[in-house]
Amino acid sequence: MPVSDIREQQTVDSLYRQHHDWLKAWLYKRLACSATAADLAHDTFLRLITSRQVGQVQQPKAYLGNIARGLLIDRYRRHALEQAYLESLAALPEPLEISSEQRLMILETLLEIDRMLDGLSERTRTIFCMTQFDGLSYVQISQRLNISTNTVRKHFVQALTQCLLLIED
Amino acid sequence: MQPPRPLEHDILEAAARWYADLHISPDCPDTRKAHQQWLASDPRHRQAWARVEKLQHKLGILPTPIAHPSLRGAQLRRREMLKLCSLLLVGTGGAMSAWHLPWYDWTADQRTATGERRRIRLADGGHLELNTNTALDIRYSEQWREIRLYSGEIWIETAPDSLARPFIVNTAQGRVQALGTRFLVRTEADKTSVGVLQHRVAIQPTALPEANVQLEAGQYLEFSARHIGPIQLLDRNADAWTRDMLIINDWRLGDFIAELSRYRSGHLSCDPSVAELRISGAFHLKNTDLVLENLSGTLPVRPLYFTRYWTRLVAR
Numbered sequence: 001m002p003v004s005d006i007r008e009q010q011t012v013d014s015l016y017r018q019h020h021d022w023l024k025a026w027l028y029k030r031l032a033c034s035a036t037a038a039d040l041a042h043d044t045f046l047r048l049i050t051s052r053q054v055g056q057v058q059q060p061k062a063y064l065g066n067i068a069r070g071l072l073i074d075r076y077r078r079h080a081l082e083q084a085y086l087e088s089l090a091a092l093p094e095p096l097e098i099s100s101e102q103r104l105m106i107l108e109t110l111l112e113i114d115r116m117l118d119g120l121s122e123r124t125r126t127i128f129c130m131t132q133f134d135g136l137s138y139v140q141i142s143q144r145l146n147i148s149t150n151t152v153r154k155h156f157v158q159a160l161t162q163c164l165l166l167i168e169d
Numbered sequence: 170m171q172p173p174r175p176l177e178h179d180i181l182e183a184a185a186r187w188y189a190d191l192h193i194s195p196d197c198p199d200t201r202k203a204h205q206q207w208l209a210s211d212p213r214h215r216q217a218w219a220r221v222e223k224l225q226h227k228l229g230i231l232p233t234p235i236a237h238p239s240l241r242g243a244q245l246r247r248r249e250m251l252k253l254c255s256l257l258l259v260g261t262g263g264a265m266s267a268w269h270l271p272w273y274d275w276t277a278d279q280r281t282a283t284g285e286r287r288r289i290r291l292a293d294g295g296h297l298e299l300n301t302n303t304a305l306d307i308r309y310s311e312q313w314r315e316i317r318l319y320s321g322e323i324w325i326e327t328a329p330d331s332l333a334r335p336f337i338v339n340t341a342q343g344r345v346q347a348l349g350t351r352f353l354v355r356t357e358a359d360k361t362s363v364g365v366l367q368h369r370v371a372i373q374p375t376a377l378p379e380a381n382v383q384l385e386a387g388q389y390l391e392f393s394a395r396h397i398g399p400i401q402l403l404d405r406n407a408d409a410w411t412r413d414m415l416i417i418n419d420w421r422l423g424d425f426i427a428e429l430s431r432y433r434s435g436h437l438s439c440d441p442s443v444a445e446l447r448i449s450g451a452f453h454l455k456n457t458d459l460v461l462e463n464l465s466g467t468l469p470v471r472p473l474y475f476t477r478y479w480t481r482l483v484a485r
Contacts, residue, residue: 084242160185
């Protein structure tokens with residue numbers, strides 16, 4: 001094992017010893033479920049190790065807290081999407097045949113699209129969805145939202161650009 | 170997500186504009202030709218366009234009728250959860266008590282199923298009425314007459330006790346002690362609500378051992394383990410469920426449907442577009458199907474039955 005790796009290993013060990021309990025308690029407070037808190041605390045350290053930036057960590061609490069917060073938000077996002085997906089499915093007038101394999105793929109894709117659209121305004125998100133999923137033309141959207149077709153196009157291009165920036169090659 | 174890409178923002182935006190134009194006029198030969206020229210003029214343009222195609226493919230995976238509602242619903246939920254999150258921070262905080270463990274519901278002495286109501290005569294001559302989905306233990310000892318309410322709602326009429334033992338109802342959030350009396354207790358995930366029909370009760374949340382709020386006849390309040398809400402007037406029809414009725418005055422339709430769903434197996438929800446409508450009336454809890462059907466007589470709504478267990482109220 002190269003010296004740098006050994007040093008990194010030691011840093012992780014000491015970070016873990018010093019901060020794991022605190023981190024677990026922090027997560028527990030936000031989740032009120034100890035098994036999930038333990039899982040997420042574990043994932044946080046895993047992220048830290050794979051990030052290969054262990055040596056540069058200056059403020060471990062803030063750094064770990066940031067990773068953990070990201071994981072927590074991700075968890076909420078997934079949960080919210082799954083619930084919303086089930087509700088949308090239930091609201092359909094005709095049942096939709098979806099295999100469990102398809103279901104998984106749909107959920108993962110929804111999650112990905114949802115992340116891409118993050119940070120865009122409500123209106124931009126809506127316009128993107130209206131063009132892509134509801135099959136509405138710019139003219140129809142402009143009438144519904146009472147804005148010009150040019151503005152509709154602008155919002156659409158903005159949403160699309162953000163997706164293209166975030167999608168992997 | 171990956172860190173920033175080598176592809177510049179401007180090129181991706183140009184690709185987005187091409188997509189936007191082709192999207193409205195896919196068959197226009199001039200647009201197509203100009204697009205082809207743009208692609209051929211720079212390998213980075215082709216690289217950007219490959220991303221467009223990838224995105225298109227992803228979007229194509231999603232069934233169109235549920236994609237938009239799912240994404241919108243998820244965002245609404247996230248907002249709700251942020252609120253819940255901050256509540257959790259100031260709320261429970263402490264260790265998870267045995268009260269929260271789900272198996273307590275299953276081993277309880279007495280329980281009612283969804284839509285079921287049951288009356289029990291207590292050993293001392295008092296009465297207990299269990300509303301839908303209620304689970305409790307009855308523990309009479311030398312010192313106490315105790316009801317442990319794990320979930321649901323009860324109506325209680327206490328009887329004088331020859332041993333003068335206090336009568337108490339414990340929930341996950343705290344203790345309600347009868348001071349000679351008739352009252353209602355309902356427990357939910359994070360709160361207990363109490364309504365007094367006769368005489369008084371004393372309330373003591375778990376985490377506030379010093380607190381001792383007394384509630385009089387005709388009053389109502391909600392409390393959590395750490396917080397006692399304001400004293401309010403008790404709705405005079407709050408105990409209508411003991412007669413299998415729900416009597417309400419000027420409620421949000423969304424709240425009404427949430428209340429009705431307690432009495433109904435499966436999933437019952439209300440489309441946000443009609444949730445703000447107002448509703449008043451007396452409804453029979455024994456036939457919620459009929460209640461839902463009849464709603465369309467007074468409100469611009471109709472029930473949508475997805476399966477036997479999934480019902481949603483939508484705009485007519």
